[in-house]
Amino acid sequence: MIWQTTVTYLLTTHTWHDSVNIGGVSHNVSISTIESILAATAGHEAEREKYLANATGVLGNIVSDVIPLEKLPASYRANFTASTNEKLEMWPADWLQVEFVPSASGSPAETNPSGVGDMGILIVAAISRSNVTISSNNMSDAPVAIDPSIISSPKISPGANITSDVELLEVIKTKIGGIHHASATCMMGAANESMAVVDSHGRAFGVEGLTVIDVSSLRFTPPGHTQAATHCQAEKLVADVMNEW
Ligand SMILES: Cc1cc2nc3c(=O)[nH]c(=O)nc-3n(C[C@H](O)[C@H](O)[C@H](O)COP(=O)(O)OP(=O)(O)OC[C@H]3O[C@@H](n4cnc5c(N)ncnc54)[C@H](O)[C@@H]3O)c2cc1C
Numbered sequence: 001m002i003w004q005t006t007v008t009y010l011l012t013t014h015t016w017h018d019s020v021n022i023g024g025v026s027h028n029v030s031i032s033t034i035e036s037i038l039a040a041t042a043g044h045e046a047e048r049e050k051y052l053a054n055a056t057g058v059l060g061n062i063v064s065d066v067i068p069l070e071k072l073p074a075s076y077r078a079n080f081t082a083s084t085n086e087k088l089e090m091w092p093a094d095w096l097q098v099e100f101v102p103s104a105s106g107s108p109a110e111t112n113p114s115g116v117g118d119m120g121i122l123i124v125a126a127i128s129r130s131n132v133t134i135s136s137n138n139m140s141d142a143p144v145a146i147d148p149s150i151i152s153s154p155k156i157s158p159g160a161n162i163t164s165d166v167e168l169l170e171v172i173k174t175k176i177g178g179i180h181h182a183s184a185t186c187m188m189g190a191a192n193e194s195m196a197v198v199d200s201h202g203r204a205f206g207v208e209g210l211t212v213i214d215v216s217s218l219r220f221t222p223p224g225h226t227q228a229a230t231h232c233q234a235e236k237l238v239a240d241v242m243n244e245w
Contacts, residue, residue: 015195016130016185017221018178019099020123023171029117033104034058036115063103069096069124069224087127096223097125122179124223129195130178132185183221186212201244202237213237 037058038044050057071094077085088097101120133144161167189196191205202217204210215230217237222229 015187016132017128017183017187017218018126018130018181019221019223020126020128021177021179022121022123023175024101024118024120026116026118029104029115031104031115031117033115034061034063064101064120067099067101069099071095071097088125090127091125095125097123099124099224124221126221129184130182181215181221181226183215183218183226186216188217188219201240211237211241213241 038047044059047057047059051059077088080088091097099122101122102118103120104115104117131145131147133147135141135144186197186204187195188198188200188202191199196205198204198212198217202211202213204212213234215226215233218226218229218233
């Protein structure tokens with residue numbers, strides 16, 4: 001049910017696209033965390049040396065060793081409204097929808113010296129589009145507005161007293177945010193699409209000789225993380241440019 005309401009919210013909002021971090025569920029844990037390992041390694045010096053030498057050791061760990069993604073099971077999707085399910089059909093049938101980011105950290109160390117285990121939850125098939133309105137063609141000028149347009153957690157989080165769908169939704173609405181995968185501000189598309197800025201070769205409509213090759217010319221933020229997809233996009237679009245020469 002909570003998924004249904006959340007996804008419906010995400011459908012209501014354009015020009016910049018990001019996956020959505022809806023926070024997570026946190027428990028006290030007694031396993032080793034990066035902070036507890038570092039605390040046991042006398043001033044981090046040995047770990048620092050290992051990292052500087054060949055990027056190994058605990059400092060080379062990004063906290064989550066395993067990141068599963070899934071398409072929500074049909075039994076969950078059956079609770080979505082017809083409109084939500086219809087909009088989700090814009091993605092290919094095997095498109096992943098949700099990502100889980102398990103992690104164990106020491107924070108907040110003051111209150112939980114044993115460490116905190118989190119199961120972060122990201123919606124990677126978000127349909128909402130956000131807005132960034134620029135004030136000039138100079139990138140040093142601050143934008144007029146950055147509007148994430150997304151419904152934006154102790155159990156430690158969201159708290160033992162948070163049990164109903166309504167309460168969970170309120171937590172999600174205050175905690176939700178993007179995951180630094182802002183994409184598609186120069187969205188790829190067909191010439192007659194109102195939001196499209198570049199064609200399938202990355203060439204800007206109406207501007208001779210301008211090709212946009214970065215995360216902004218993706219059509220939408222990919223499920224999972226953007227860096228590899230941006231590299232793939234660049235390989236393809238650079239080849240297109242070379243072929244034109
Ligand atoms: C905090 C954070 C965490 C992230 N974590 C991950 C992750 O774990 N995994 C993942 O896959 N993705 C992650 N991403 C997303 C990923 O980093 C970006 O989607 C990706 O780097 C975008 O590539 P890009 O080439 O479009 O832009 P960028 O990588 O930002 O490259 C733009 C380059 O242009 C340069 N530049 C800017 N202005 C000028 C100028 N006027 N003249 C010359 N050069 C200029 C900049 O210095 C920069 O080097 C993260 C992003 C952030 C912000």
